[in-house]
Amino acid sequence: MEKLEAALAKAREMRRSALSASHPVRDRTGVRDRPGNDWLALPEITLTPDIITRGRISALSGGRDATPYDLLRSRTYRLMKEKGWSRLAITSPGTACGKTTIALNLAISLARQRDLRVMLLDLDLRRPSLHKMLGHVPESSFHEVLEGRVAFGEQALRIGANLVIALNTSKAQNPAELMQSAATRRALDEIERSWQPDLMLFDLAPMDAGDDYVNFLGNVDCALLVAAAESTTLANIDICEKELAQLTDVLGIVLNKCRYSDDSVGYNYEAYG
Template identity: 45%
Template sequence: MERIQEALAKARAQRQQGSATRTEHAAPPKINPSVDDAWGALSPFKLNRALLKSHRVVAAETGRDAAPYDLLRTKIIHQAQMNNWRRVAIVSPDMGAGKSTTVANLAFSFERQRDMRVLCIDLDLRRPSLHKVLGQKSDHSMSDVLNGHVRFSEHGLRLGERVAFGLNNGPAPNPSELLLSQAARDTLEGIEQDYAPNLTLFDISPLNASDDNIAFLQNVDCAIIIAAAETTPIKRIDQAERQVAELTNVMGIVLNKCRYISDNDGYDYY
């Protein structure tokens, strides 16, 4: 607990010092031929629709099941553009809330959005699962990219023309220290310069799992908190909101794994 409190205090100070830097990140990216070439050179995503469906990546197909994620995508775009935010962390109070599944569905939803490019980076370096949800295998992890051992151009996967993934193949050693390092910050800024995304989504570790999220949340413009219906207590959601607000802006809270029938729309949401 003492370590977490010290990290929070340090993060608040760095957040105040770094506000100008995040404003610079928010500047609209300039697309040029070299950026187009960089995107085109990324390895293509290996699409397995049956596997995606079994992993609840329902937004891989358009239609009724994808509608909630398309709505969430549109709300993210609106909030990001209104506030000049470009780095969005996806976090949960506890494990099992479905944050990685949410990121995977948002990726496919964003791929259908014209005139936008989005990076989806898995920075849950202790128990990464985004690669499993997507059914992708990699020789390297984002920890190798952040350490400078591998270039993102050699590691990233491109979904269609507008979305790219930075995935993991297993846990990384010393994730908190890596995420706090200047080398990691410089690498992420270099990736954004090379690929000029309109938005970067970061899948980060649950708040109760470690201090990794404290190490990284200070580097984003905002965060979305994913809570599990009938599993995550209201008290935990309130605690998570306060903890995230200490480090960055709270874009919103998403209630996941929720089933209800809307009398107005006639939709079933899962």
């Protein structure tokens, strides 16, 4: 285990030092005048009341409905900040556990902190759904950025001043190969170098969809595992958590779709570290 932790730390350190040459000090004093490409030049998505309701988007402003996401935000951000980490993957054992819903709300909640620049990148290259949740069909897909066919600045969108979103509208041709490719690694490094986000969140496919995540996780600092209370078995959570822990640091497990006595559904979060 110690060897594994050392190997993960070394891989992370190598990625960081490669980036730090042109990304020396992060200035967190306001998002507008910071170095890097101009976030405000990206087209903005409007979230209509209908999109907000259908997409279960509840973290736009503080209050009761945002509280679970705000708690997840604070715990996740605290752990990542302590370690100097910027890249978080969100995955689950199987489909429909709520990864995309949680990734979007977590990103929105983080971006309510105006001095943070947050990116949410759709890395579900098999059955992307973030664009449906946001009711927006961009002209190109984020996988084309990873393939080097489209510039990030032509593809990305924003919500407000400090949340940038990259969507897929179509499935990539070879999702597993693309996810694990050197081209993807270079594209993500280039995005981080030229746009200088503080945090990059990756909405992944479920782990049972293929081996996409195996080498991809070398590109991130840590991961959250989302499980669905009534459909993910404890054995499955255990197997997936162990598998993830071989590949990156697991920040915690989010147990989503918990049914409470008043019949409402929400989630619980178990943090590590």
